[in-house]
Amino acid sequence: MKVLLSGAGGQLGQALIASAPKGLELVATSRQELDLADPEACRSAVEHHQPDWVLNAGAYTAVDKAEAEPELAYAVNARAPEAFARALDEQGGRLLQISTDFVFNGTQGTPYQPEQARDPLGVYGASKAAGEAALQNVFGAEGRGLILRTSWVIGPVGSNFALTMLRLHRERNQLGVVADQVGCPTSTLNLAMACWRSLEVAAESELPAVMHWSDAGAASWYDVAVAVGRIGAELGLIDTPAEVQPITTADYPTPAERPAYSLLDCTSTRAALELHGEHWQQALKAVLQQAKTP
Numbered sequence: 001m002k003v004l005l006s007g008a009g010g011q012l013g014q015a016l017i018a019s020a021p022k023g024l025e026l027v028a029t030s031r032q033e034l035d036l037a038d039p040e041a042c043r044s045a046v047e048h049h050q051p052d053w054v055l056n057a058g059a060y061t062a063v064d065k066a067e068a069e070p071e072l073a074y075a076v077n078a079r080a081p082e083a084f085a086r087a088l089d090e091q092g093g094r095l096l097q098i099s100t101d102f103v104f105n106g107t108q109g110t111p112y113q114p115e116q117a118r119d120p121l122g123v124y125g126a127s128k129a130a131g132e133a134a135l136q137n138v139f140g141a142e143g144r145g146l147i148l149r150t151s152w153v154i155g156p157v158g159s160n161f162a163l164t165m166l167r168l169h170r171e172r173n174q175l176g177v178v179a180d181q182v183g184c185p186t187s188t189l190n191l192a193m194a195c196w197r198s199l200e201v202a203a204e205s206e207l208p209a210v211m212h213w214s215d216a217g218a219a220s221w222y223d224v225a226v227a228v229g230r231i232g233a234e235l236g237l238i239d240t241p242a243e244v245q246p247i248t249t250a251d252y253p254t255p256a257e258r259p260a261y262s263l264l265d266c267t268s269t270r271a272a273l274e275l276h277g278e279h280w281q282q283a284l285k286a287v288l289q290q291a292k293t294p
C-alpha cells in the first residue's frame with residue numbers, strides 16, 4: 001500500500017511517520033515539497049505518486065490568525081482536500097481527511113455525533129467544514145473519502161497546549177486558564193494509531209464516512225493545565241507546578257470564537273476500528289514522557 005502524507009512536519013505528521021506500519025510505502029511531504037495552498041500541486045502530487053491513499057494531515061491550524069487570513073485558510077483547508085479528492089476520483093485512490101471538533105458551534109451541551117450537521121463559529125472551523133463538504137461532493141456516497149475528526153491535539157513535538165503549559169509551569173508561579181470551554185485532548189500517539197488502523201480496516205470492510213477520534217473522558221483547558229503541572233512534576237519535568245486559576249472565556253478574549261462544548265462522541269468509531277479509548281490523563285502522561293526537556 002502506498003500512502004501520500006501531507007503535513008509531515010506537523011505534530012500529527014511526525015507521529016504518523018514514527019508509527020507507520022512496516023511494509024507500507026510512505027511518501028511524506030512537508031510544506032516545501034507540497035504546498036497545500038496550491039491545488040495544482042496537490043493534483044500533480046497524486047498524478048506523480050499514484051498513491052492508494054492520501055492522508056491529509058497538513059492544515060492551516062492557526063485558529064486566531066485565520067480570522068485575518070481567510071483566503072489562505074480556505075486554500076489549505078478546503079481547496080487542497082478538494083483537489084486531492086478530484087485527482088483521486090480520476091485515479092482510483094482514497095482520501096483520509098483529518099478534521100476538527102471546531103466544525104461544530106458547541107452550544108448543544110452534549111457530545112457531538114459524527115453525522116450531526118456542521119455549524120462552525122470561526123474562519124478556521126468554517127474552512128475545515130468546507131474541506132469536509134468538498135470531499136463529500138466529489139466522492140458522493142462512494143465511501144472513498146473518509147473524514148476523521150479530532151480535538152485538542154497534543155504531542156511530544158511541535159506546538160500545542162500541553163507543551164505551552166509545561167513551559168509556563170516552569171516560568172511562572174501563577175497561571176490563569178480558561179475553565180468554561182470543554183472538550184477532550186487527543187494525543188498524537190493515539191491519533192496516529194487510529195489513522196493507520198482506519199486504513200487497515202478500510203481495506204477489508206466499509207468504515208463510516210465520518211468518524212470521531214479523541215482520547216477518552218472530558219476536560220476544560222483549566223483541567224488540562226492542572227494535569228500538566230501534576231504529571232510534569234511527577235515525571236521530574238517541573239520542580240514546582242504553578243498555581244492554576246480558573247478564568248472564563250470572557251476574561252481571555254481571542255480573535256476567533258471557540259465552541260464552548262465540543263466533545264466528540266467516539267463510540268461508533270472505536271467500535272468500527274476495534275480500538276479502546278485511553279483516558280486523556282494517561283495519554284497526556286505518555287506525551288509528556290516523550291517530550292524533549294529543554
Ligand SMILES: NC(=O)c1ccc[n+]([C@@H]2O[C@H](COP(=O)([O-])OP(=O)(O)OC[C@H]3O[C@@H](n4cnc5c(N)ncnc54)[C@H](OP(=O)(O)O)[C@@H]3O)[C@@H](O)[C@H]2O)c1
Pocket residue numbers: 006007008009010011012013030031032034035036037056057058059060061076098099100101128150151152153154158159
Ligand atoms: N492542533 C489541534 O488542536 C487540532 C484539533 C483538531 C483537529 N486538528 C486537525 O488535525 C490535523 C493535524 O494538525 P496538527 O495538530 O498536526 O497541526 P500542526 O502541528 O499545525 O501541523 C500542520 C502541518 O500542516 C502544514 N501546513 C500548513 N500550511 C501548509 C501549506 N500551505 N502547505 C503544506 N503544508 C502546510 C504545516 O507545515 P509547517 O510545519 O511548515 O508549518 C504543518 O506541518 C489538521 O487537519 C488539523 O486541522 C488539529
